Amino acid sequence: RKERAPKAGSEDTARVGSSGQRAPAHSSRSHGAGTESRPRRHTPAAPVAIDPEDPSSLRTNRQGMVRMRGKTDKGRRWHQEVDMELAVTLVKEKAAVVVNRYTIRRLFSNKDFKRFILTRDNYTCYFCGSYGDTIDHLLPRAKGGHTTPLNCVCACNLCNQSKAAMDAEEFMRSGIPEWNAAHQEELNDLAMQEAQLE
Template sequence: MDELEQVQETVRPSTQKKCSHCGQSKPLAEFLRRTGRRSGPGSRRGACKDCRKLRASAAEPSETAARASTGKARTTLEQALPVTTAPAPAPAPVTPEVSAKGEIVLRPTRKGFIWMRGLTDKGRRWHQEIELALASLLVKEGMAVVVNRHTIRRLYSNKSFRQYILARDQHTCYFCGEYGDTIDHKLPRAKGGHTTPVNCVCACNSCNQSKADQDIESFMNL
């Protein structure tokens, strides 16, 4: 019976482990589990919790001093060296095609359109594709400017364009000469007119509604 108990004690896994640093036998819970190839149900690391805490507290002052010295050295080096910022490389100049009058010639993209971009009343950017004829007309009548041979930029948002026309015409109706607070198209949009400074004028509410989609010549002769 005694031999059987000795065999069982030998086979039974030990619940104690000797610390490799302090040399004391402590419960397995005081040691961290191993990971990787050396992991197992009873495998534990060599140092106990107390020894690990002592080693960590002893290492903190030296790490703090090392960080402080590194920061001082870096600050001293930054103060000693002059601050030099390398200039950003300039983009390669693009030479657009220019007409005989010195104006940039618009050319459609591969899809056959011209890009028009601008700002909304809230300041958000927008862009759309338009035909070459419309882009040329908007530039000609002062509604847009040429950015490059494929792009134009609209000068006014809807709100700013209305304010510009009213201020230009001094709030005077183009048709009757009375006070006006709306804008109207000389050539109606239904007949091919566009919203440009050349085609838009200040109008009073009565004339604006009476004119509707009539040509300016026919409306003025009434």
């Protein structure tokens, strides 16, 4: 039997070398590996370092949200979805850090946050200078302020209650803090007189 020459353009032509000998079938099917017989391994790109205090690396998930996680006062873990604007604000105002491109972590539980603010401000009311043991928002939550270290200060009860929904500048201009400071002094004097009478 006579062997027929392979037709031009057929798969068999590719297997015939320049010497007329048939090349091994596997050499032409190296799956993009060039002349090597094994496929190339793709090495994963090195992970990009993320600055925990820079929110510019954040991305939203398919639902258009960013995952936020944290811990309760009792140490139980929680998570929720927040919009990008809130996530960026929390990171910029030192209440959270970036964990990865889709997640931030709250830095404080409620109790830890209050303790942090009072200790930082040395239990001194930001508005009148009296002893304070509550925290207040410089820009009230009603006007878009958030519970963050940059937006919260130590306040005495009087200032906290009388400030209500005013922002800090408006409250300071009102003259109420001076009145509160004088009133606090009167209360302290009365308390000392009562203690002496006893």
